Amino acid sequence: MKVTAKEVKHIANLSRLTVPDSEMEKFTEQFNQILNYADILQKLDTKGIEPTPYVLPISNVLREDIAVEGVSHEEALSNAPDVQNGGFKVPRVIE
């Protein structure tokens, strides 16, 4: 087994997710199934091979520094779950 339920819990926390105890066994099993399958990659010697993060030769795209119309305040807030005084309202961040 690659990962235990305890590690899955840790990964869930890093992902800002909770896996309920009732589903932990199934989740851990499916997780391991995929990671075990990933072992086939170890058959390949990839020493010295350049990684491909993007298939295109990507470079910075620049434009003239000209002010353009942006998103309005009202539009930016239009999908917010909670708003106060023209800002996004969230529960307390610091105790």
Next chain:
Amino acid sequence: MDLYKSAAHELHEKLIKKEISSVELTENIYKRIDQVDGDVKAYVTLDKENALAQASKVDKMIAAGETIAPLAGIPGAIKDNISTKGLRTTCSSKMLENFVPIYDAHVIQKLRADETIFLGKTNMDEFAMGSTTETSYFPTTHNPWNLERVPGGSSGGSAAAIVAGEAIWALGSDTGGSIRQPASFTGCVGIKPTYGRVSRYGCVAFASSLDQIGPITRDVTDAATVLNTICGVCTMDSTSLNEEVPDFTKALKTDVKGLRIGVPKEYYAAGLDPKVDGVLKKALADYEAMGAEIVDISLPHTEYAVITYYIIAPAEASANLARFDGVRYGYRNMKATSAPEMTTASRTEGFGDEVKRRIMLGTYVLSSGYYDAYYLKAMQVRTLIRQDFENAFEQCDVLLTPTSPVVAYPIDGKMDPLAIYLLDVCTIPVNLAGLPGISIPAGFVDGMPVGMQLIGKVLDEETVLRAAYAFEQSHEYHKVMAPLGGK
């Protein structure tokens, strides 16, 4: 008149000859949607009022003698991960159930400029993660050829809408096969353009190095027509290519004499349904009879493609979906008493299982201690997969493969995630290498459509379209409508 059975290029002729009006056409399609979407469930949201207003506008343009674009006044459907200003865009997720975009995707801006019509937004696997539409927060879409079967995915709603007569053309998005596989399962045409051909601006990001928007249509001519409109560089997507966009309809020729068609043996291996194999062998024989040259090819790293994808795509997804924190938009748990608790509760309740699984897998392969073994390794294998294709295209002009090793399977949720992932073997390598690929109908197995995939060189959609068109025009598969239980 059953206008819903027609292709966009046929309807365009009827519109400019004033044989029909756009309002009449649009109403005809909504009538069809009323009639069949209770069974098919292709749509998440309809926008009838705006669609009919737009149709009326186009009718006035035609009456005034204005020249109209090929898609003007022709109703289409948009996958629900493509931003439409003012029209709910859910990604078939509870997370975005009430999300109304404040801007249009680049492709939508271009289609609007051509005065086309948007009927509504189509169902998909949640955040495009899945191959069946079963991971949708909304009801699963049903395959119009057999309502007990999946339509494929993730663009299953768009593909089902086309073959059920619920849209004339549609947009999908393709990260690992999400346009081509549902096109194959439902018997229509779907093309994933070269990575960068179409701007991703406004397409809700899943895996940014792989995502690409493309058309799903009734025939190859319509695919070329939609491509003509949506391709092109955009200042809001730094990965969109500043390359001249040809008139793709000019590539539609029935002559394939001397065309070298590569047959990669790894795609015809174990796991391929023998009946699907039979359909493809017949297609190859047809091409040979038309004067094409068949070349045996090997793409030796094919067996590593699925896992390479299922490391890279979740890694990118875990970063992209970090934006859903319950603060600025999307679902929020209103009971949480602290901000961190609110974010975790909102994500846990807002995302479905498949999305959670992929976010966690991505988080794992990027985490310290595992990055080199999984993510870096996968990016290196991606290089080998790319090189396989580069070598292959020294010997041939286009590759012919199955789109999927199987036909559409039953809606029963019985397969485990890995078994479903492994069925993406024919489409995934194309995304990893950034190549253009099309799926077109090639025949039937047990009453279900079989798709064949044609893969081209970078930016060579024209050869792909030409090969597809030649096959299509010598067969009748694109003219057969799905039975839909007799409706």
